[in-house]
Amino acid sequence: MVMNYIWDLLIQAEEEGFLTKDIYFHLAKIYSPYMELSPQLLNSQVVEQHVEVNPYYRYFQIFKELFQPDHTTDEAFRDSLLDITLHFLAEIDRMQGLNKKEYYIRFMLRDIEENVFGELVRDKIKSFSKKEQEIVALNMLRLYQTGEELYLIKDTLKNIFRNCFIYVKSEEKDELLLYIHQKKTTENINKVQLIQEIFLPIGFHMEVYWQYHFGIIDVEETMKLDRIALY
Known part of the structure; x- marks a missing residue:
C-alpha cells in the first residue's frame, strides 16, 4: 500500500x-x-x-x-x-474520519494520561503500543457498558499477548492462571499489571507463568523436562 x-x-x-x-x-x-x-x-x-x-x-x-x-x-x-x-x-x-467509538477511545486515553485512573495506570500505559492502548481503552468502555470483568480481562490479555492461555480455577478460591509464552521483561510485566489493575474482578487472584507452562497431567506438551513450571 x-x-x-x-x-x-x-x-x-x-x-x-x-x-x-x-x-x-x-x-x-x-x-x-x-x-x-x-x-x-x-x-x-x-x-x-x-x-x-x-x-x-x-x-x-x-x-x-x-x-x-x-x-x-x-x-x-x-x-x-x-x-x-x-x-x-x-x-x-x-x-x-473518526466515528463515535473512536472519539470515546481518545477521551478514555486522555483520562488515563490525566491520572483519572491512578498513577499505576497512567505510568504503565506507556509500555503499550498505540494499537494496544486502543485495545485497552475500548475494553474499558465495554467494561462500563457490560460489567463483564472476567470476560474482558481474558479478551484484553489475548489481544495483547497472542500466545497466552488463561485458566479459571474456583474450587477453593477464585483464581486465574495465566500462561504467557514470552520472556518476563519489564515491559511485559507492566502490561500485565495494568490489565490486572483495571479488569481483574474483586476477590480474584491471578498467578502469572512466563515462558514455561505449568504441568498438566495427560497433556504431553506441558510435561517436558526442563521446560515446565511448578504450580
Whole structure:
C-alpha cells in the first residue's frame, strides 16, 4: 500500500513510535501533480522524519501565494508556516474520519494520561503500543457498558499477548492462571499489571507463568523436562 496523504503518513508514523511533532513537512523540489507526498521511492513504506510534500494537490487555494518564484526572503519562516499548517490540516483530516467509538477511545486515553485512573495506570500505559492502548481503552468502555470483568480481562490479555492461555480455577478460591509464552521483561510485566489493575474482578487472584507452562497431567506438551513450571 502506497502512502499518498499527509494524514496517512502521520498515522503510520505514530504506529512506528514517532510523535507527530517529530515529522516535518517541506515543499518538494520536484513533485507529481497527482500525489500529495513526494518520496524519492514511490513504494517506500519507511517513515522519514523530513517529508517532501506537494501542498497544491489538495490545498492550492491555501498555499498558492506562499512560494511564489519572486519570493526570495523569509524562506525559513515560510517553510515553518507550511509545516505547521499541514499538521493542522492533517489533524482535521483525521478528525473527519473518526466515528463515535473512536472519539470515546481518545477521551478514555486522555483520562488515563490525566491520572483519572491512578498513577499505576497512567505510568504503565506507556509500555503499550498505540494499537494496544486502543485495545485497552475500548475494553474499558465495554467494561462500563457490560460489567463483564472476567470476560474482558481474558479478551484484553489475548489481544495483547497472542500466545497466552488463561485458566479459571474456583474450587477453593477464585483464581486465574495465566500462561504467557514470552520472556518476563519489564515491559511485559507492566502490561500485565495494568490489565490486572483495571479488569481483574474483586476477590480474584491471578498467578502469572512466563515462558514455561505449568504441568498438566495427560497433556504431553506441558510435561517436558526442563521446560515446565511448578504450580
